[in-house]
Amino acid sequence: MTSPYSSGSFPTPQPHLQKQTAVTMLSMGLVGKHRPLDDLIDRLSRPDGQVWLQTLLRRQDRTLPMSMQSLLDGTASLDQLKRTKDISKSLIADAETREMALGALAVYCLSVAAALVHHGQLISSQSREEWDTLFVDLSAVMPVPWRDLLMQAALQQ
């Protein structure tokens, strides 16, 4: 193996990056204002995040007015989605544990996404622009098919 200490392995000088551009790029790395969604993203990013989500969604199937599958296939009515969103909102506030609150937040976001994708309706008082950002950020840590639902929602006109 070639030693990395030999001169031949030193990297080639990189093209110049303007100072102001570097500063702008660095500023993009700042966390900024913390959103509740960031806690959910952090939870989903953990090694057991996907398993946690699947367990949570199976449990939700027993407590919500319709199955989680109906959020994906479009068989949930707009009214059902609104009720799911409201139940989730209450659960976020009243949850006994932080994990339960995060689970409710996940369902809350997915029901808003499903309403946009399947019914073309924004069922939240938050602005559409804010939701689009949330959908994109959350989709980065969600497994398929939930990721697809969120991206479709972000792209919905």
Add this chain to the structure above:
Amino acid sequence: MTTKPRDRRPVNPPTPNDVFPSTQYTLIDRLLQDGDEGRLKAAGHVMSVYLEPLRVYYLGSSFRSLGEGEDLVQGFFADRLSRQGFLDEWLMGNRQLRYWLITAFRHYLFEHIRQVKRHRGSEMPESAVLTDDCPAAEDEFHRSVAVGIVRQAMELAEKECIEAGLGEHWRVFVRHHIDGRSYEELQSEFGLDEKRFKVMSRTAGNKFKASLRDLIRWRGASEEDVDIEIRNLMEIIES
């Protein structure tokens, strides 16, 4: 200008494990546990980021009469990075790698001077009366590190985007944030509507953000610590 057909490819981001790559700290930690081969890879990683900043420091310091900058930086890496405990010691501490390296580099240069003196005796030139008090050179070092970190974060994010089939997302992001093209210009260039454009740009931007923070993070650093370090780097570049 010819307008490209509207892109209908999926804009799905990759799996979570791809989104949150290992931090520089965990990357080096993992490599060091992988025997000599891992140690060489860790050394290669450190050199790829810090060669230029250390060379810049050297050239601006009072040490510069000691010889060719690149030779000395190369000698420093060869000496320190091949030592069993050098990077392990950094891992054990709660300090950014840039401070660890610049301190070690200065120690190395003083060792080098002593060595030269031993060989030459009183023939050591007058210009070799040195001090490690070179604030301007050290500022240049940190500035070069800051720019290098941005560049490396961009390379990592681009690689991730391409591997995930999101190469165009990255191009859109770069054209807007690096090349300064407006939304309107890019909508025409890429044939994208505004909504799709924003989604693609944010997706790529999130990858860049994650890469940047991972490169900056050190042992025990909180998210707030990383923010503070980012602000420090911004100030360093602007100073």
